[in-house]
Amino acid sequence: MKAVAWLALCCVAAVQAKVYFEEKFDDKWADRWQSSDWKRDKGEAGDWQHTAGEWYGDAEADKGIQTSPDHRFHTIWAEMPEEVDNTGKDLVVQFSVKHAQKMDCGGGYIKLIPTSSKDQMKTFGGETRYAIMFGPDICGFSTQKVHAILTDNKGRNLETKKATTCKTDELTHVYTLHLMPNNTYRILIDNEEAAKGALHEDWDFEAPKQIKDPEAKKPEDWDDRIMIEDPEDKKPEGYDDIPATIVDAEAKRPEDWDDEEDGVWEAPQLPNPDFKGPWSPNKITNPAYKGAWEAPMIDNPEYEHIPNVYKLPLLKFVGFELWQVKSGTIFDNVLVTDDAHYAEAFANATWGASKEKEMEMFNAIAKKKADEAEAKRKEEEAAREAAKGEEKDEDGDSLPQDFEALSRSVISDEEEEDEAHAEL
Structure with missing residues (x-):
C-alpha cells in the first residue's frame, strides 16, 4: 500500500x-x-x-x-x-x-x-x-x-x-x-x-542603497577619547625623590671579608616598596566624549534596483x-x-x-x-608475543615447555638405568 x-x-x-x-x-x-x-x-x-x-x-x-x-x-x-x-x-x-x-x-x-x-x-x-x-x-x-x-x-x-x-x-x-x-x-x-x-x-545583486559619505571628515572638535587624564590629579611633593632601591638593613658584613682583597664592603640593595615608578595622573571618564565618529550615510549614486533577480x-x-x-x-x-x-x-x-x-x-x-581490524590486531599481537618467546630461546634465558618435559624424561630414564645396575 x-x-x-x-x-x-x-x-x-x-x-x-x-x-x-x-x-x-x-x-x-x-x-x-x-x-x-x-x-x-x-x-x-x-x-x-x-x-x-x-x-x-x-x-x-x-x-x-x-x-x-x-x-x-x-x-x-x-x-x-x-x-x-x-x-x-x-x-x-x-x-x-x-x-x-x-x-x-x-x-x-x-x-x-x-x-x-x-x-x-x-x-x-x-x-x-x-x-x-x-x-x-x-x-x-x-x-x-x-x-x-x-x-x-x-x-x-x-x-x-x-x-x-x-x-x-x-x-x-x-x-x-x-x-x-x-x-x-x-x-x-x-x-x-x-x-x-x-x-x-x-x-549582492544590487549595490547598497546607501553608503558612507566618502567626502565627510571628522570635525576637529570631535572628541572620541573614552578616558582622559584627571586634570585635578597632581603629583605628590617629593614623589620623584623616592629611590627605586634601598639598602638591606639586615645585611651584615661577612666575617671573612678583607677590604684589601675584596674591596670596601657595601650592603646589598633591595627593591623599595614605596617606589611606584614614573608618576602619571589617574584616568577618568571623558565628559566630552561623543562616541566613535562615523561618516554619515548618503544615497548611493551607483544603486540600481533590479526587480527580477x-x-x-x-x-x-x-x-x-x-x-x-x-x-x-x-x-x-x-x-x-x-x-x-x-x-x-x-x-x-x-x-x-x-x-x-x-x-x-x-x-x-x-x-x-x-571486527576484521580487531582480529588482525589480536593476530599481530599474538605473533609479537611468539616472536619474543623465540628470542628468549636463542639467548638461553628460557626453555619452551616441551623441551623441559623432554629433559625430565631423559633424567628419569637415566635414574631407572642406575637402579637396574645397582640390583645386578
Whole structure:
C-alpha cells in the first residue's frame, strides 16, 4: 500500500509539474551524458563509473555516476530536451550525493548552464559560463558548506551570504534549490529546509542603497577619547625623590671579608616598596566624549534596483565540474522542474525508498571492517608475543615447555638405568 501511495502521489505531481530534466542513471545513461575534453590533454581529467557503490538500498535503482581516480578534475554534462525559461515560474534543481570515500577535500555541486554556452560544452570546465552552481563543498574542517552561486545579468557569479552547512558523512543525501518568482528561495537537504530568505538580501545583486559619505571628515572638535587624564590629579611633593632601591638593613658584613682583597664592603640593595615608578595622573571618564565618529550615510549614486533577480538566462545544459583530492563521490537522481511538490515526491520515491536499507548495509559493513581490524590486531599481537618467546630461546634465558618435559624424561630414564645396575 505504501509503494502504491507513493506512485499515485508521483503521478499526480507529474501531471501538474513541468519536468525539464530527470536522470536516474539507468544502463543507458552514457547515451545522454558526455565527458568534457577539459584537462584531458594534460592527464588531469578524471573518469566516471556506473555503480551503486559498496553500500546501497537497491543495487540497481541506486546506481549513479562515481568520480575516479584521485587528484583529478571531473567534468561531465548532458543536454536538456528543451530550453528552460523560468520567467514567472518556480525553478527547482535537485540531485543526490554520496561521498562514499569520506570526502576530505573536493566539490560535490551541480551546474545549470545557459544556452549561450553551447559552443563551450565540448571543453566544459571551470571557465565555462553557468547560471547556477549548487551543492556541497568540503575541504577539511574549514569548508563544509552548501554552495549556492547565481549569475546576475552582468555575468557576475554571486555566492550567497547566508552560510548553510552540508552533510559530511558517507551516506546518500539530497540537495534541493528552489527559486521563486517573488525573489525568494529555499535550500533543502533531505527534504528538510536548511535555509530560506530573500534573494535581494542574501545575494549582492544590487549595490547598497546607501553608503558612507566618502567626502565627510571628522570635525576637529570631535572628541572620541573614552578616558582622559584627571586634570585635578597632581603629583605628590617629593614623589620623584623616592629611590627605586634601598639598602638591606639586615645585611651584615661577612666575617671573612678583607677590604684589601675584596674591596670596601657595601650592603646589598633591595627593591623599595614605596617606589611606584614614573608618576602619571589617574584616568577618568571623558565628559566630552561623543562616541566613535562615523561618516554619515548618503544615497548611493551607483544603486540600481533590479526587480527580477530570480530570473535566469535560458538554460539548456546540466553538468558536474569539480576537483576532488580523493575520488569516489556518487551522483544520482538529477531533477530540474518547476514544481517543488514533484521534487519532494521524487526525492522520497528515490532516496527516501533506499535510505533505511542503505544505513543498515553501511552499518553492517562498518561493523565487519571493525571486527576484521580487531582480529588482525589480536593476530599481530599474538605473533609479537611468539616472536619474543623465540628470542628468549636463542639467548638461553628460557626453555619452551616441551623441551623441559623432554629433559625430565631423559633424567628419569637415566635414574631407572642406575637402579637396574645397582640390583645386578
